[in-house]
Amino acid sequence: MRGKPKLAVYWTGGCGGCDVSFLELGPALLDVLSQVEIVFWPALVDTKRADLEELPPRSITATLVNGTLRTEENVEMVRLLREKSQLVVAFGACAHLGGVPGLANLASREEILRTVTGNGFRLAPPPGGDAEDSPPELLGAARPLADEVAVDYTVPGCPPMPSLIGPFFEALLSGDLPDPGHVFAQEQALCKECPRTREDRKLTKVLRPHEALPDPQECLLDQGMICMGPVTRGGCGAACPKAGMPCTGCVGPTPEAGDPALAMIAALGSLVRAGDEGPAAFAAEDRVLDTLVDPLGTFYKYSLPVYVRARRAA
Amino acid sequence: MPNPRPDARGPRIGVFVCHCGKNIAGTVEVERVVEALARHPGVVYAARHEYMCSDPGQDLIKRAIKDHRLTGVVVAACSPTMHETTFRNAAEEAGLNPYLLEIANIREGCSWVHEGPETTDKAIRIARAAVEKVKGNHPLAPTEVGHADKCLVIGGGVSGIQAALDVANAGYEVVLVERSPSIGGRMAQLSETFPTLDCSQCILTPKMVEAARHPKIRLLTYAEVESVSGYLGNYHVVIRKKPTYVDPDKCNLCGDCAKVCPVRVPDEFNRGLSPRAAIYVPFPQAVPSSYTLDEEHCLGLNPLRCGECAKVCTVGAINYDMREERIEEDVAAIVVATGYDLYGKERMTEYGAGTVPDVIDALEFERLLSAGGPTRGEVRRPSDGKVPKEVVFIQCSGSRDPELHKPYCSKICCMYTAKHALLYRHSVHDGTAYIFYIDIRAGGKEYEEFVVRAMEDERILYLRGKVAKVYRDGDKVIVWGVDTLTGKRIEVAADLVVLAQAMVPSVGTEELARKLHIACGGEGFLKEAHPKLRPLEALTAGIFLAGAAHGPKDIPEAVAQGSGAAAKAIAILSSPTLTHSPEVAEVDEDLCSGCAVCVPQCPYGAISPGEVAHVNELLCEGCGTCVAACPSGAMRMRNQTDDQVKRMIRVALGEPVEVGRG
Ligand SMILES: Cc1cc2nc3c(=O)[nH]c(=O)nc-3n(C[C@H](O)[C@H](O)[C@H](O)COP(=O)(O)OP(=O)(O)OC[C@H]3O[C@@H](n4cnc5c(N)ncnc54)[C@H](O)[C@@H]3O)c2cc1C
Ligand code: SF4
Ligand code: SF4
Ligand code: SF4
Numbered sequence: 010m011r012g013k014p015k016l017a018v019y020w021t022g023g024c025g026g027c028d029v030s031f032l033e034l035g036p037a038l039l040d041v042l043s044q045v046e047i048v049f050w051p052a053l054v055d056t057k058r059a060d061l062e063e064l065p066p067r068s069i070t071a072t073l074v075n076g077t078l079r080t081e082e083n084v085e086m087v088r089l090l091r092e093k094s095q096l097v098v099a100f101g102a103c104a105h106l107g108g109v110p111g112l113a114n115l116a117s118r119e120e121i122l123r124t125v126t127g128n129g130f131r132l133a134p135p136p137g138g139d140a141e142d143s144p145p146e147l148l149g150a151a152r153p154l155a156d157e158v159a160v161d162y163t164v165p166g167c168p169p170m171p172s173l174i175g176p177f178f179e180a181l182l183s184g185d186l187p188d189p190g191h192v193f194a195q196e197q198a199l200c201k202e203c204p205r206t207r208e209d210r211k212l213t214k215v216l217r218p219h220e221a222l223p224d225p226q227e228c229l230l231d232q233g234m235i236c237m238g239p240v241t242r243g244g245c246g247a248a249c250p251k252a253g254m255p256c257t258g259c260v261g262p263t264p265e266a267g268d269p270a271l272a273m274i275a276a277l278g279s280l281v282r283a284g285d286e287g288p289a290a291f292a293a294e295d296r297v298l299d300t301l302v303d304p305l306g307t308f309y310k311y312s313l314p315v316y317v318r319a320r321r322a323a
Numbered sequence: 324m325p326n327p328r329p330d331a332r333g334p335r336i337g338v339f340v341c342h343c344g345k346n347i348a349g350t351v352e353v354e355r356v357v358e359a360l361a362r363h364p365g366v367v368y369a370a371r372h373e374y375m376c377s378d379p380g381q382d383l384i385k386r387a388i389k390d391h392r393l394t395g396v397v398v399a400a401c402s403p404t405m406h407e408t409t410f411r412n413a414a415e416e417a418g419l420n421p422y423l424l425e426i427a428n429i430r431e432g433c434s435w436v437h438e439g440p441e442t443t444d445k446a447i448r449i450a451r452a453a454v455e456k457v458k459g460n461h462p463l464a465p466t467e468v469g470h471a472d473k474c475l476v477i478g479g480g481v482s483g484i485q486a487a488l489d490v491a492n493a494g495y496e497v498v499l500v501e502r503s504p505s506i507g508g509r510m511a512q513l514s515e516t517f518p519t520l521d522c523s524q525c526i527l528t529p530k531m532v533e534a535a536r537h538p539k540i541r542l543l544t545y546a547e548v549e550s551v552s553g554y555l556g557n558y559h560v561v562i563r564k565k566p567t568y569v570d571p572d573k574c575n576l577c578g579d580c581a582k583v584c585p586v587r588v589p590d591e592f593n594r595g596l597s598p599r600a601a602i603y604v605p606f607p608q609a610v611p612s613s614y615t616l617d618e619e620h621c622l623g624l625n626p627l628r629c630g631e632c633a634k635v636c637t638v639g640a641i642n643y644d645m646r647e648e649r650i651e652e653d654v655a656a657i658v659v660a661t662g663y664d665l666y667g668k669e670r671m672t673e674y675g676a677g678t679v680p681d682v683i684d685a686l687e688f689e690r691l692l693s694a695g696g697p698t699r700g701e702v703r704r705p706s707d708g709k710v711p712k713e714v715v716f717i718q719c720s721g722s723r724d725p726e727l728h729k730p731y732c733s734k735i736c737c738m739y740t741a742k743h744a745l746l747y748r749h750s751v752h753d754g755t756a757y758i759f760y761i762d763i764r765a766g767g768k769e770y771e772e773f774v775v776r777a778m779e780d781e782r783i784l785y786l787r788g789k790v791a792k793v794y795r796d797g798d799k800v801i802v803w804g805v806d807t808l809t810g811k812r813i814e815v816a817a818d819l820v821v822l823a824q825a826m827v828p829s830v831g832t833e834e835l836a837r838k839l840h841i842a843c844g845g846e847g848f849l850k851e852a853h854p855k856l857r858p859l860e861a862l863t864a865g866i867f868l869a870g871a872a873h874g875p876k877d878i879p880e881a882v883a884q885g886s887g888a889a890a891k892a893i894a895i896l897s898s899p900t901l902t903h904s905p906e907v908a909e910v911d912e913d914l915c916s917g918c919a920v921c922v923p924q925c926p927y928g929a930i931s932p933g934e935v936a937h938v939n940e941l942l943c944e945g946c947g948t949c950v951a952a953c954p955s956g957a958m959r960m961r962n963q964t965d966d967q968v969k970r971m972i973r974v975a976l977g978e979p980v981e982v983g984r985g
Binding site: 196197198199200201207208210211228238239240243263265266272273275276278279280282 | 917924952957
């Protein structure tokens, strides 16, 4: 590799938090920035699509894409970036798994447009503009980056935490890169990093985070809060559970857990306790679990597009 | 037949298909199974035999293991619960690790339940799946453990007493825990027993005394099991013994204390038909032979509050400072013999029970018949003490009534009702006894004869039909019913009605079962491991069931089960070491996050939480529940990994297997 590694960062359908997350690296960010050459990063430097088009193929060392794929323009851009880059990195939960915007897949594109344009708003070119200046078409569904282009690495999280971004840059800058496909997080579940105690395993009620102030020591699940820790990769240091908030699964499921909803349902089935043993208890346990508000949004908060087929036009 | 294209270095598996006479060969084309399996990748040898479990069949396997240097064996035959041990022992004799042999069940799971050409197809799939499993098996060795040298018996009814005596007479120590102040159980409350009409106490008390005096039996009455941990051979039990406030070694049963006690409460032993003091002995032959002070009803265990009993006790047996004892014991085996209760008669509102005083249950009637009972054996009704001249007995009261009460037959009520009517007629010669019944179930040695004797010699009126209503009219109890044989409506103005109440498990059976990690069936009776072949064993190894706790039973059956359970316990106590199957769950510590999701899942309490989960191999019964629950794929079943299961499913669901002639 001659000269400094060339870096591109691009933002598709996301909230922008990923772009800001780099700042959390603190002084280390200055180190990183001094060692790379930024060739394309619309949020940071004035670079346009035309600049990108001019670059020779595979001239960018690494491109970090954050955001879900939601428009045709998103797809064009990531294809272009793929062509110009040696490495493409899915950065953040949206690029990794579809992310929170992926929950829109519960409705069809038509339903979404109908809802959004119901007040008269129309997708149209700006006044005096050409047809090609009109906003890009929405895709049928939100999709993770890997649906469209080959992804070499993933830095997960919503947004990625410095504990995950740091190791990625270390690997990139040292040239000591892991095998393709590597996810910069733990293979083991978050509970491994969580200091909360799990002595008396039981789930006797389901509480939403705002409904109680959890005990500072005991596992949140034992207190009725649906913590996705058992099925979610560690690496974040269990920041949320430490602060009394249940894990919502932003780093994504462990490889062994696979579909996080299925794994979590099995786990909850194991933990739930109501009444004495026997058929009556099963019914009571069902009632406890039935009080879980928004199961899809709880179990697939960041990963719906990966595990659930998008709804067709209604 | 040897495989035409054996793989030089891969697994060398032998498949042995059993005809089981016509059991398998009747619907499965065995030859075709052999042919198909001989061509299955990894199989180097396949053969069949008329009866694989016979000596020549086993020899065939042993020879093939040696001749073909087999690295794994599949026996396609009956259920593994039948002959897995047989074939694994044979493999071991031929030098193959027994855990490299698997059974493909093509009988219970195939030939018995299907017919037509697909049966052979399915047998082939099952056998192939077993081959795929064997490919992933590892040699294992059973875990060996030492064991404690005592047996715990819970419940001191006739069944528990028998179990305790048999174990003790075989030379092993027994801890017998009884909840009430005396052993004896329900049998001590009975008058005479069908079909021989022996006096119940006369035949029971010698056993009670023997149990009390036996040097190998530690008798703990007024005591309950608080907790149980451990596993087959090494159970650790904590027992709480309530204070009786009377030193049994000093008490001489003079009864002076009860005379001065100002308290009167219903006497449980007489089922409330007479009162007792707060300090009492349940019955004169109680074992241990001592009064018991019931602290719940005593005025205060304090000379300042009352203290009358202590003042009159000349031998100084009463000690108000006695404290509850916590006793810990290590035992190898446990016999559960906690017996039964009667289904509460007050639930029989249709029969006026609970509101009409002269509607009583069968055990109350036993007490009325007993020489030691509240009426000294004269049949007198509770309301006014008159001798009843017309008595109606209602069978199946609360039994065989799935809509309102219990769906099952309580099995012994036909017999004791015949006994009741007969004893009533012996006692009240001019009395009339009516029995309403659905049908008579008198299966048992000399039972039918006994019922016939009651019908014919004692002229008891058996009326086939259900009672519709019972109500009080003046000093009579009116019974309305229908005789379904004649179709006539019947109305009897009775003096006394006796309900043959359904038998239900003793209060607290489910709670105890939970402590022991054993199961109860739908009706709450303790559940056996196999209804036919393992009727005395709970599913948890080392725990045995005896007597009416397991289901309605009469005395001979309860005693036989007590002896049977004792034999099972002795088999454990007398073996130098115990082995435990190595086919258990284990944790992959690199994958485990310590989430402890698996912990509450284990029905045997085998998993402890921690940095990573830990499975106690001796407690694990290999059920696999935790494996399914683990979200991290960290929990694995030895020789039954996800990978093996997936491969088995794949071959089982693979392309339809060619069954046409090759
Ligand atoms: C009205 C009637 C008449 C009968 N007449 C006859 C007859 O004539 N002939 C015949 O063969 N059978 C007869 N029987 C049946 C007989 O009573 C039973 O077969 C026999 O008593 C069963 O003995 P068992 O030891 O299993 O249970 P039980 O006699 O019920 O003894 C169980 C013992 O366990 C104790 N226990 C319960 N729970 C616990 C606990 N958690 N911890 C410690 N101890 C506990 C109880 O206090 C009790 O002492 C009759 C039954 C009834 C209802
Ligand atoms: S709080 Fe969440 S992360 Fe922590 S132990 Fe419980 S389930 Fe696991
Ligand atoms: S397999 Fe798992 S759940 Fe089943 S007994 Fe063993 S440790 Fe317990
Ligand atoms: S469920 Fe799995 S990951 Fe969790 S503690 Fe048990 S073995 Fe470990």
